[in-house]
Amino acid sequence: xxxxxxxxxxxxxxxxxxxxxxxxxxxxxxxxxxxxxxxxxxxxxxxxxxxxxxxxxxxxxxxxxxxxxxxxxxxxxxxxxxxxxxxxxxxxxxxxxxxxxxxxxxxxxxxxxxxxxxxxxxxxxxxxxxxxxxxxxxxxxxxxxxxxxxxxxxxxxxxxxxxxxxxxxxxxxxxxxxxxxxxxxxxxxxxxxxxxxxxxxxxxxxxxxxxxxxxxxxxxxxxxxxxxxxxxxxxxxxxxxxxxxxxxxxxxxxxxxxxxxxxxxxxxxxxxxxxxxxxxxxxxxxxxxxxxxxxxxxxxxxxxxxxxxxxxxxxxxxxxxxxxxxxxxxxxxxxxxxxxxxxxxxx
Amino acid sequence: xxxxxxxxxxxxxxxxxxxxxxxxxxxxxxxxxxxxxxxxxxxxxxxxxxxxxxxxxxxxxxxxxxxxxxxxxxxxxxxxxxxxxxxxxxxxxxxxxxxxxxxxxxxxxxxxxxxxxxxxxxxxxxxxxxxxxxxxxxxxxxxxxxxxxxxxxxxxxxxxxxxxxxxxxxxxxxxxxxxxxxxxxxxxxxxxxxxxxxxxxxxxxxxxxxxxxxxxxxxxxxxxxxxxxxxxxxxxxxxxxxxxxxxxxxxxxxxxxxxxxxxxxxxxxxxxxxxxxxxxxxxxxxxxxxxxxxxxxxxxxxxxxxxxxxxxxxxxxxxxxxxxxxxxxxxxxxxxxxxxxxxxxxx
DNA sequence: CTGAAAGCGCTTACAG
DNA sequence: CTGAAAGCGCTTACAG
Numbered sequence: 240x241x242x243x244x245x246x247x248x249x250x251x252x253x254x255x256x257x258x259x260x261x262x263x264x265x266x267x268x269x270x271x272x273x274x275x276x277x278x279x280x281x282x283x284x285x286x287x288x289x290x291x292x293x294x295x296x297x298x299x300x301x302x303x304x305x306x307x308x309x310x311x312x313x314x315x316x317x318x319x320x321x322x323x324x325x326x327x328x329x330x331x332x333x334x335x336x337x338x339x340x341x342x343x344x345x346x347x348x349x350x351x352x353x354x355x356x357x358x359x360x361x362x363x364x365x366x367x368x369x370x371x372x373x374x375x376x377x378x379x380x381x382x383x384x385x386x387x388x389x390x391x392x393x394x395x396x397x398x399x400x401x402x403x404x405x406x407x408x409x410x411x412x413x414x415x416x417x418x419x420x421x422x423x424x425x426x427x428x429x430x431x432x433x434x435x436x437x438x439x440x441x442x443x444x445x446x447x448x449x450x451x452x453x454x455x456x457x458x459x460x461x462x463x464x465x466x467x468x469x470x471x472x473x474x475x476x477x478x479x480x481x482x483x484x485x486x487x488x489x490x491x492x493x494x495x496x497x498x499x500x501x502x503x504x505x506x507x508x509x510x511x512x513x514x515x516x517x518x519x520x521x522x523x524x525x526x527x528x529x530x531x532x533x534x535x536x537x538x539x540x541x542x543x544x545x546x547x548x549x550x551x552x553x554x555x556x557x558x559x560x561x562x563x564x565x566x567x568x569x570x571x572x573x574x575x576x577x578x579x580x581x582x583x584x585x586x
Numbered sequence: 587x588x589x590x591x592x593x594x595x596x597x598x599x600x601x602x603x604x605x606x607x608x609x610x611x612x613x614x615x616x617x618x619x620x621x622x623x624x625x626x627x628x629x630x631x632x633x634x635x636x637x638x639x640x641x642x643x644x645x646x647x648x649x650x651x652x653x654x655x656x657x658x659x660x661x662x663x664x665x666x667x668x669x670x671x672x673x674x675x676x677x678x679x680x681x682x683x684x685x686x687x688x689x690x691x692x693x694x695x696x697x698x699x700x701x702x703x704x705x706x707x708x709x710x711x712x713x714x715x716x717x718x719x720x721x722x723x724x725x726x727x728x729x730x731x732x733x734x735x736x737x738x739x740x741x742x743x744x745x746x747x748x749x750x751x752x753x754x755x756x757x758x759x760x761x762x763x764x765x766x767x768x769x770x771x772x773x774x775x776x777x778x779x780x781x782x783x784x785x786x787x788x789x790x791x792x793x794x795x796x797x798x799x800x801x802x803x804x805x806x807x808x809x810x811x812x813x814x815x816x817x818x819x820x821x822x823x824x825x826x827x828x829x830x831x832x833x834x835x836x837x838x839x840x841x842x843x844x845x846x847x848x849x850x851x852x853x854x855x856x857x858x859x860x861x862x863x864x865x866x867x868x869x870x871x872x873x874x875x876x877x878x879x880x881x882x883x884x885x886x887x888x889x890x891x892x893x894x895x896x897x898x899x900x901x902x903x904x905x906x907x908x909x910x911x912x913x914x915x916x917x918x919x920x921x922x923x924x925x926x927x928x929x930x931x932x933x
Numbered sequence: 934c935t936g937a938a939a940g941c942g943c944t945t946a947c948a949g
Numbered sequence: 950c951t952g953a954a955a956g957c958g959c960t961t962a963c964a965g
Contacts, residue, residue, distance in 0.1 A: 250942055261952045266944060273945085274950050293707045297647040298942035301957045306644070316673060317882055322664055326690065338708065341688045343673065360640045361685065477881045502883060509886075534824045535664055536849060536883070539856075597958055608936045613960060620961085621934050645958035648941045 251294065254286050269294060300362075309339045309558065310358035314346040314371045319530035320500065320545075321369050324398065327551020328367065335559065337364070344371055355389055365394040365558045373399030374442045394561035396554055400443035403572045408561060410554045413574035414444070414527075417543040418451040420579045421525060425495055426459050428586050430523065434493035436466035436482055437503030438474050445474070445499040448527065452497070464492050474499065479506025487514050494523060495585065501526035504540045508584060524584040531582075541585040543577045550575045598641065601633050616641060647709075656686045656905065657705035661693040661718045665821075666877035667847065667892075668716050671745065674898020675714065682906065684711070691718055702736055712741040712905045720746030721789040741908035743901055747790035750919045755908060757901045760921035761791070761874075764890040765798040767926045768872060772842055773806050775933050777870065781840035783813035783829055784850030785821050792821070792846040795874065799844065811839050821846065826853025834861050841870060842932065848873035851887045855931060871931040878929075888932040890924045897922045 251269075255262045260279055267273040268283040275283070286292070300306050309332055313321035325341060332339045340363070344351040351371055358366055366389070372382060383405060389395060390407040402409035425433065435452050438445025449465045456463030472478050479498050486492070487510065496511075498504030504526030508518055516522050524540055529547075531538030553573050598616075602609045607626055614620040615630040622630075633639070647653050656679055660668035672688060679686045687710070691698040698718055705713055713736070719729060730752060736742060737754040749756035772780065782799050785792025796812045803810030819825050826845050833839070834857065843858075845851030851873030855865055863869050871887055876894075878885030900920050 251944095252942080262942090263944080263952060263954095264950090267951090270944080276950060279950090295648070295942050296708055297644045297653070298957085299944075300644040301642070301648055301942080301959085302944045304957080315882075316663075317666060317669055317879060319664060322669070326663060329690065338687060338704070340685060343676065357685070361643055475881045476883050505883065509884075530883075532664060534822045535662075536823050536852065536877075537856075598960095599958080609958090610936060610938095610960080611934090614935090617960080623934060626934090642958050645941085646960075648943085648958080649960045651941080 248295075249290050249292050254283060254290070254292060258283050258286055266294075304362075306362050306364050307337050308361065308363045309337050309365045309367065310342060310354075310361070310363045311339050312342045312344055312351065312354055312358075312366070312368045312371070314344050314369065316341065316343050318502075319532070320528045323530075323532075323547040324369060324545075324551050324554065327547045328554050329551075331552055331555035335555070346371060348372055352385065355385075359389065359393065363393065365396070365562050367396050367398065367554055367558060369398040370444075371399070373397050373402055373405065374444055376441055376443055376446055378404070394558055396558045396561070398554060400447060403570055406570050408557050408570055409572045410550065410557055410575065411572075412545040412550070412577050414447050414577075415451050416574070417527060417577040418448060418455055420577060421497070421543050422452065422455050422459055422461060424579055424581075425523075425525070425585070426461055430461070430494045430586075432462040432464070432493040433495045433497055434464045434466065434486075435497050436469070436486075436499070436507075437472055437478050438499035439472060440468050448497075448499050462493070474502060476502045476506035476509075479503035479508075480510045481506075483507035483510035484514075487511065487516075491522065496522065496524050498524070498526040500528045501530040501538050501540050501542050504542070504584070505538050508540065519583065519585050523586065529580050537582075539582050539584055541582045542580050544580050545575055545577055595642075596637050596639050598639075601630060601637070601639060605630050605633055613641075651709075653709050653711050654684050655708065655710045656684050656712045656714065657689060657701075657708070657710045658686050659689045659691055659698065659701055659705075659713070659715045659718070661691050661716065663688065663690050665849075666879070667875040670877075670879075670894040671716060671892075671898050671901065674894045675901050676898075678899055678902035682902070693718060695719055699732065702732075706736065706740065710740065712743070712909050714743050714745065714901055714905060716745040717791075718746070720744050720749055720752065721791055723788055723790055723793055725751070741905055743905045743908070745901060747794060750917055753917050755904050755917055756919045757897065757904055757922065758919075759892040759897070759924050761794050761924075762798050763921070764874065764924040765795060765802055767924060768844070768890050769799065769802050769806055769808060771926055771928075772870075772872070772932070773808055777808070777841050777933075779809040779811070779840040780842040780844055781811045781813065781833070782844050783816070783833075783846070783854075784819055784825050785846035786819060787815050795844075795846050809840070821849060823849045823853035823856075826850035826855075827857045828853075830854035830857035831861075834858065834863075838869065843869065843871050845871070845873040847875045848877040848885050848887050848889050851889070851931070852885050855887065866930065866932050870933065876927050884929075886929050886931055888929045889927050891927050892922055892924055 251262045251265045255265045264275055265283055268275045268280045311325055315321060329339045342354045344354055386405045396408045396410060398410055400411050435449045440446045453463050453465055496507055498507055504524045508524045511522050526540050527543045529542040529544030598609045598612045602612045611622055612630055615622045615627045658672055676686045689701045691701055733752045743755045743757060745757055747758050782796045787793045800810050800812055843854055845854055851871045855871040858865060858869050873887050874890045876889040876891030
């Protein structure tokens with residue numbers, strides 16, 4: 240990083256001089272846009288190789304107005320659900336020449352706003368926002384306006400449930416389908432009752448799963464008990480653990496306990512094990528999101544998996560399409576089909 | 587993203603015109619560098635506020651040569667060790683006006699090289715690299731040269747063990763201290779034998795922990811058995827799980843089983859539980875890295891924690907210092923003092 | 934304290 | 950197919 244090293248940086252003009260052409264021709268040869276004679280092209284590209292030259296991104300950006308950068312906001316980077324979508328998304332983005340900036344809103348509304356602002360400032364070409372405020376069932380007028388403004392300014396894809404409410408492109412898992420898959424399987428294994436819990440019901444990802452389970456249970460002839468609106472319930476391990484402790488004080492109301500995500504399910508399972516119950520002989524657990532990558536940290540929980548590869552790809556292609564269009568885009572919603580991963584927390 | 591919206595973007599000239607000053611004065615007023623009369627300054631800043639103006643980063647970068655961007659390479663984003671250091675680092679970086687790009691090398695050597703190249707291309711102001719190849723005990727001449735080249739070009743901090751070998755700034759946890767803390771505690775709880783396993787011994791983070799444990803065990807009068815060079819051993823859950831399965835086929839060689847990290851320890855613990863052993867009554871488990879954030883997904887494993895807050899901050903301040911200096915920096919190594927987190931996997 | 938001017942390194946109509 | 954030239958939006962010596 241010393242001055243000399245920095246300033247030695249080669250430019251398009253150095254290449255042009257050595258090749259005996261103009262900088263415009265070098266630019267055309269490198270970008271592949273516009274005509275350049277085969278001879279000169281080869282000559283220039285050789286020089287590029289020789290000096291290991293790459294065009295200055297900032298000069299390009301300044302000129303073209305594009306940054307080839309995408310901002311990706313998640314509420315919690317440690318949550319494997321978000322990490323997995325990001326991971327798959329990034330593969331596609333980078334293979335298309337985009338660099339992705341991962342940002343953590345910590346689930347904090349103010350931080351989220353600040354991040355959105357800083358991405359605007361950085362003039363990113365696109366924004367992906369996962370979960371957070373956008374998942375909330377009830378929204379303030381002001382927040383809706385904030386999101387509408389940003390999505391009119393910068394290509395924007397939300398991975399929040401029901402995000403079409405904001406008039407933006409949305410990609411999220413089909414929870415209705417997920418619940419159906421899960422309950423059909425449980426029924427086929429001879430289970431006849433299920434208890435839905437965890438999560439904040441003020442957020443769709445919790446609310447809808449419970450609602451769908453309730454409805455689908457009727458159709459299936461399964462008894463569904465829903466734990467609605469328990470205070471301090473959340474999407475984390477602790478909620479599942481504490482919730483289950485309380486449930487264990489009374490006779491069990493169901494054969495299967497379903498967390499709104501795997502973190503809740505794992506917490507509940509641990510509480511049950513601690514109480515001396517056998518899983519799955521005495522009690523079964525299921526969850527959503529498939530957070531336990533086998534080689535990293537398996538949960539052993541039967542789970543509805545979002546198919547992260549399909550998910551991440553869909554998010555990228557959706558955003559990419561919007562970035563390509565010049566005109567404001569039609570809002571478009573894509574539902575990702577989930578699949579069931581069977582593990583030893585159920586029969 | 588439509589053309590109109592894009593081009594409406596306001597510049598320093600618009601502000602200058604409305605304030606009746608030159609663009610130079612506006613620039614000075616905004617950056618706070620150079621003299622501007624109080625009256626004009628206030629007037630300009632009001633306009634900035636009014637139009638929600640922020641200077642075009644690319645024009646700034648092009649002019650100044652700085653990008654205010656840092657590249658952060660990790661081998662696996664799903665590993666909570668890397669995720670936690672990143673998380674803490676990013677807090678400091680962003681509070682100093684730096685944007686951090688997180689990149690995943692997937693532990694692949696070629697990908698790592700490509701990422702390094704792309705960061706050079708992006709002209710980031712600094713690079714942090716965690717683990718990966720740099721952790722290897724044996725290195726090719728070529729790789730050493732590659733790292734030396736990049737660190738001479740761009741401010742560079744490595745979080746690999748023994749990274750001072752590359753002549754670059756290094757920040758990593760003090761494994762010697764960690765082993766000492768752990769074993770002293772175990773001894774005080776009445777444990778007299780420990781079995782060290784997991785990891786690839788071709789990497790320092792595994793090799794050194796085993797070595798230190800062996801040495802420190804002598805001093806403490808504890809029996810230390812070290813599982814060296816087991817093929818296919820790694821830093822993941824599966825290694826711990828499979829490794830423990832094999833160990834359980836014979837009479838146990840120790841009271842405590844220590845994984846080179848928590849993933850290994852959790853895998854081993856699960857194998858023991860499956861075999862019907864009680865933890866910690868029949869067998870105890872310990873690990874390193876403290877990957878189980880309590881509210882997210884607790885491991886319940888007693889662990890040597892790197893103190894992520896101190897770690898992340900140190901990485902940033904080290905990098906920041908190098909970025910400030912004009913001259914090539916002295917290589918500097920900082921060891922992070924670990925602390926012990928007691929959990930129910932030990933007495 | 935302030936402005937005119939050069940220049941950062943590209944891209945892209947435009948005119949040949 | 951090619952080059953001269955303008956311009957993207959800033960910053961910063963330089964000269965007042």
